[in-house]
Amino acid sequence: MPELIDGYGRKIVKLRVSITDRCPLRCIYCNSEGISFLPREKILKLEEIIKIVKIFSRLGIKKIRITGGEPLSRKGLESLIEGIHKIGGIEDIGLTTNGQELERKAEELKKAGLNRINVSLDTLDPEKYRIITGGGILEKTLNGIREAVRAGLRPLKINAVIIRGINDDEIENLASFSLKNDFYIRFIEFMTYNFITHNGEESNRLKQRALLNTEIKDILKNTLARAIRVENRGHEELFLFNNGKAGIGFISPESAPFCSSCNKLRLTSWGELLECLYAENGLNLRDLLRNETDEEMIKNEIVNFVKAKCYSKYGRYNLNMKSIGG
Template sequence: MMRRCVLALTRQRRPDRAVDTVRAGFQWLANISSPVGATESQRCSNTYATSCATAPDILSRETSASSSSEMLVDSFGRFHNYLRISLTERCNLRCQYCMPAEGVELTPKSELLSHDEIIRIANLFVTSGVEKIRLTGGEPTVRKDIEDICLHLSSLKGLKTLAMTTNGIVLSKKLPKLKKCGLSALNISLDTLVPAKFEFMTRRKGHSKVMESIDAAVDLGYNPVKVNCVIMRGMNDDEICSFVELTRHKPINVRFIEFMPFDGNVWNVKKLVPYAEMLDKVRQKFKGVERLQDHPTETAKNFRIEGHVGTISFITSMTEHFCAGCNRLRLLADGNFKVCLFGPSEVSLREPIRAGVDDAGLKEIIGAAVKRKKAKHAGMFDIAKTANRPMIHIGG
């Protein structure tokens, strides 16, 4: 199989990228430790070498993976049935924790995955065992073919959940059609309930539009409507209990997210509000805060509050990692494949596809990348010092 894949690349590569195209798919297969997918125009240089910790504390789990889904099983026995696909690097907001103040250089359109390439890769993952796909960005709703992408993805046999994470700015208008096209789960990002603060944090107007989108999602029957809230000390940590109030009468799940470091977002440990501190604030204000039973692959710690229709959750990426149950993989808008949010290693799938590699060859590339996934990501301070792409490039 290796020989056939290399021959395919050699015969069908474009003349101007002959050497780089071969490297794009097969340095990983040759167990080279440097990251893959480096073309002249790609920004994935050796800066993105893997930095994840290797402590073998993963809880091995039995899976029902068939031979066709072996590519989704890593060396610690974790079966990855959840794929996050970034549809674009473009966004209609400029959130401070996501994008540097000076902005970022966006990948040229010709180097982003096309509609057909997205569907092909997604189908490859779904036929191998992926049951959930989440569409991210950038802002996925700014992509003109978002409805068509949803329609094709939701039609893939074996896919159980098609979700999307969005900032909600234009969602209320598009959501009825998106639901008809198969969008079955929704996360809406909102970091403040104060319009003036929203404008400061996102560098744009639009708070009322996001609130309209949340209400529209509730009215359309999404249950729960998940609201993602990144908590930063001195910025919005005084609004935690106000966000909890959103869950009193509506089926909303507010997800409080610890502030995470990415290139350009000026991360500082002093801005981090730990999960334990956030939970303590909630318990001081509300009675009957009860921990729910979480699924082994759940990223959040979930709680019910007495008398509330909705729920709250805490995503503790920094203070209490959940790597042991990780079942997530990421496909970036430029076609790079990333096995860990905090691990900077990436491998290109776009280049092998455009060089003519067949599905079997792509499975080898993907499987090799998954096998190289570490037991867990680095510690909080190591992550902060590690070169990684801005969140706008990785996808929310």
């Protein structure tokens, strides 16, 4: 089987697939103000996504992560997961969600073939949650997490972004909540790109208030002293607890970039293949499919695209994180 290896020798084994540019929330760290959604005909159809994943599976991709927007808002999600699950070579299917609709969908997602789930949760305070998400209801996400656990979607990971003056007083509580329930929590640094938040604050000002993971690790130093640190995780610094059933991770694109170990590609909901969140140019797979391009030719286009993958982030600092999937 051919493999996807870029010009720096990095083997690509993961594909993040955004299936919608829509999300009902307006989180302060997402570019959600003034967005106009794409016409539906420009968004990849579910069968097109399955075709693309099938092509990537023949190029050595083994892990798929479904993102949005908010992927649970896409009709037919269960059938999409079922279709991907049937593709030979795909070993793991994950999904990242805000959790607002997870309670009623978790069991069906598991039955369709979903293996694991990541839930965005930046606070355990209902009012802060409403402010951070632009109107979200904390209890809905907590109920969704409980239902995901009941359905067997493990390991369950919590994604948290910490902003000074908003939720920086909850770092220890979030960690304790996760460890007590045998979850993994990952503290993710706010990424540099330009937009206006839903409450009118410029992202560059918000970034100045965002905590780096070096600060968070210092706050959690007593807790981390009890953990087993995992070596060579590439994109994530991980500390294990409870015999490996729980963990605290740090994803640090600003203070400790992990470009040298990058092993993933991104597919936008409109069918553009991106080598990096910050890449200026992508490969339009949607048009190749709709023009009935031969599969071998598409594979060659992908292989050549990956060979030109950049070594580190550059270029596009006004990307729409909400529609691209983070």
